Amino acid sequence: MKLGFLVDLNLCMGCKGCEIACKVENEVPLSSWRLRVKYIDVGTFPQTTRNFTPLRCNHCENAPCVRICPVSALHYLENGIVNIDSNRCIGCAGCMMACPYGAIYMDPETNTADKCTYCAHRIESGMMPACVVACPVEANIFGDVDDATSHISRYIMEHQNNGGVQVRKPEKHTDPKHYYVGGGNQTLNPLAHERIEGYNLFNNVTHLDHVGDPNHSILDRFIGGGHGHYSNKSLADEKIGAKTKEHETQGGH
Amino acid sequence: MVEHTIEATKAVVTLDAAIPGIIWGWMITLNMWAKSIGTGVILIGAFLLYRHNKETMPNLRWLMPLISFVALNVFLLFTLVDLHQPLRMINIFLHPHWSSAITVGAWMASLFTGLITLLALIGGMNEHQDFQRHCKVANWARSNNELYEKIFPYVVFLAIPVTLYTAVIMAQSSARELWQAPTEMMQMLLAAFLAGSATLIFIADDWKVEARKDLALVLAVSTALGFMMYMGEYFFSYKSAEAEETLKYIHSGGAYSGEFWMAMIFGFLAPFFLAVSSIKEDNKTTLRFAAIIALVGLYLAKDVWLKIPQLLPLS
Ligand code: SF4
Ligand code: SF4
Numbered sequence: 001m002k003l004g005f006l007v008d009l010n011l012c013m014g015c016k017g018c019e020i021a022c023k024v025e026n027e028v029p030l031s032s033w034r035l036r037v038k039y040i041d042v043g044t045f046p047q048t049t050r051n052f053t054p055l056r057c058n059h060c061e062n063a064p065c066v067r068i069c070p071v072s073a074l075h076y077l078e079n080g081i082v083n084i085d086s087n088r089c090i091g092c093a094g095c096m097m098a099c100p101y102g103a104i105y106m107d108p109e110t111n112t113a114d115k116c117t118y119c120a121h122r123i124e125s126g127m128m129p130a131c132v133v134a135c136p137v138e139a140n141i142f143g144d145v146d147d148a149t150s151h152i153s154r155y156i157m158e159h160q161n162n163g164g165v166q167v168r169k170p171e172k173h174t175d176p177k178h179y180y181v182g183g184g185n186q187t188l189n190p191l192a193h194e195r196i197e198g199y200n201l202f203n204n205v206t207h208l209d210h211v212g213d214p215n216h217s218i219l220d221r222f223i224g225g226g227h228g229h230y231s232n233k234s235l236a237d238e239k240i241g242a243k244t245k246e247h248e249t250q251g252g253h
Numbered sequence: 254m255v256e257h258t259i260e261a262t263k264a265v266v267t268l269d270a271a272i273p274g275i276i277w278g279w280m281i282t283l284n285m286w287a288k289s290i291g292t293g294v295i296l297i298g299a300f301l302l303y304r305h306n307k308e309t310m311p312n313l314r315w316l317m318p319l320i321s322f323v324a325l326n327v328f329l330l331f332t333l334v335d336l337h338q339p340l341r342m343i344n345i346f347l348h349p350h351w352s353s354a355i356t357v358g359a360w361m362a363s364l365f366t367g368l369i370t371l372l373a374l375i376g377g378m379n380e381h382q383d384f385q386r387h388c389k390v391a392n393w394a395r396s397n398n399e400l401y402e403k404i405f406p407y408v409v410f411l412a413i414p415v416t417l418y419t420a421v422i423m424a425q426s427s428a429r430e431l432w433q434a435p436t437e438m439m440q441m442l443l444a445a446f447l448a449g450s451a452t453l454i455f456i457a458d459d460w461k462v463e464a465r466k467d468l469a470l471v472l473a474v475s476t477a478l479g480f481m482m483y484m485g486e487y488f489f490s491y492k493s494a495e496a497e498e499t500l501k502y503i504h505s506g507g508a509y510s511g512e513f514w515m516a517m518i519f520g521f522l523a524p525f526f527l528a529v530s531s532i533k534e535d536n537k538t539t540l541r542f543a544a545i546i547a548l549v550g551l552y553l554a555k556d557v558w559l560k561i562p563q564l565l566p567l568s
């Protein structure tokens with residue numbers, strides 16, 4: 001058995017139902033995301049299209065995050081899920097550096113790495129992932145890609161001609177088990193679109209000021225003296241010469 | 254051309270969540286810098302012992318492992334405090350995952366630090382015979398003086414992978430394509446030569462001139478080669494979209510560009526010329542100055558190189 005995901009971007013209407021369902025189901029803290037739906041506008045007005053791309057962990061068969069984790073906190077389950085044991089994680093952030101999709105975050109409450117687990121706890125009890133259940137247009141398709149008769153396998157087979165089924169960054173040889181139908185370079189390649197300051201969910205914040213608890217280390221506590229602000233310039237900010245503002249709007253940690 | 258004027262292919266993110274910025278910051282820079290000193294003094298010390306009679310460098314035997322010991326403890330301290338769960342560091346030893354360069358590195362660095370502690374103890378206690386005369390450990394170290402020379406070759410051998418493994422961690426960081434294993438390995442090795450020679454210059458005042466000139470030579474060669482490698486990486490790392498995008502960003506100016514060029518000019522080029530002049534004419538002050546700016550330059554160069562690939566949006 002090899003569990004996989006497919007999102008049909010032609011069906012997705014960007015309602016963010018999956019995003020919210022995931023946050024609630026997995027108690028994902030503020031300012032952290034296991035799944036986010038990114039809006040990308042393509043073209044020049046009035047010839048523009050708005051595209052919605054849900055982004056979550058790809059549960060790669062050849063996962064760089066699993067390879068780099070020094071304590072096997074990230075590990076494969078028999079059903080193909082790349083799972084994480086937060087009790088073992090030492091918080092080295094190696095996985096955040098290794099994942100080419102930026103799918104991992106440092107939980108500011110537990111100070112351990114976390115990510116989409118394909119809702120492994122729900123799968124165990126025979127339920128579908130929370131984001132699949134919440135999707136009003138059934139754009140999220142989940143199932144066994146090893147089984148040729150499963151819904152997801154049939155969907156892949158039906159759409160596979162002319163590059164109809166894509167994965168993100170295939171050149172990284174991670175062998176993702178998360179597929180897209182209706183995607184393209186402009187929607188799936190983060191370097192093919194610009195991130196402009198001021199049009200984001202948290203206005204004027206494109207990059208988080210911290211990873212996990214900003215004062216996580218003993219030394220930070222010693223010299224930092226509380227939850228101070230430090231700037232995190234980003235490549236995207238620099239492109240348009242904008243400044244990253246304080247992250248007060250996040251209301252997080 | 255029409256495709257440039259109408260921007261029909263332009264794509265812009267219009268709604269998204271905030272994405273992480275720098276994940277590994279100054280603590281990791283400091284960690285790499287201190288490790289370069291800790292391993293470098295051993296590698297360069299071994300080179301000097303091979304080339305010169307040890308009587309001409311009397312303090313090398315005990316100061317070399319002592320400096321390495323201090324630097325390695327700084328390295329280990331910052332490795333530990335950078336963890337979000339520092340107390341769980343023990344899991345690396347209880348549940349090691351051998352495909353991870355972090356695991357292999359942590360084991361090798363721990364073994365290396367253990368052996369360096371032993372060398373520092375034996376070297377230090379034999380140098381200072383009156384220190385802690387009734388302490389059992391000190392006396393044990395004094396009575397096992399010959400152990401130093403027995404384990405030293407293994408320590409030198411181990412210093413090489415200990416200095417290199419961070420390059421493998423960087424290589425395992427997919428999508429940070431500016432970091433390629435072969436170049437980063439060479440940079441790590443050159444950083445160790447640079448840091449080792451620069452640090453030993455501070456204890457070389459009473460050594461014979463030839464040994465000091467050797468230090469100046471190593472400093473000159475490592476700064477020159479390090480500079481050339483950075484130039485190659487800075488201008489020609491165009492083999493992947495990610496590396497190209499990272500370079501485009503730093504080429505366009507900004508704080509990291511300033512830091513990088515400051516490191517290159519004051520930390521690599523200037524010490525190179527100063528060291529070359531010290532090879533010709535033994536000038537202790539010039540050599541010390543070259544060593545200081547080279548160490549500062551190395552920190553700045555490592556800092557820029559660590560941070561810029563992390564600014565790339567990955568999704
Ligand atoms: S997408 Fe990232 S976090 Fe998920 S399995 Fe692949 S490498 Fe790991
Ligand atoms: S942060 Fe945790 S899960 Fe990630 S690599 Fe380190 S120990 Fe593994």
Ligand code: SF4
Pocket residue numbers: 021022023025026034035056115116117118119129130131132
């Ligand atoms: S499968 Fe579960 S954890 Fe993953 S995105 Fe969906 S709801 Fe979130």
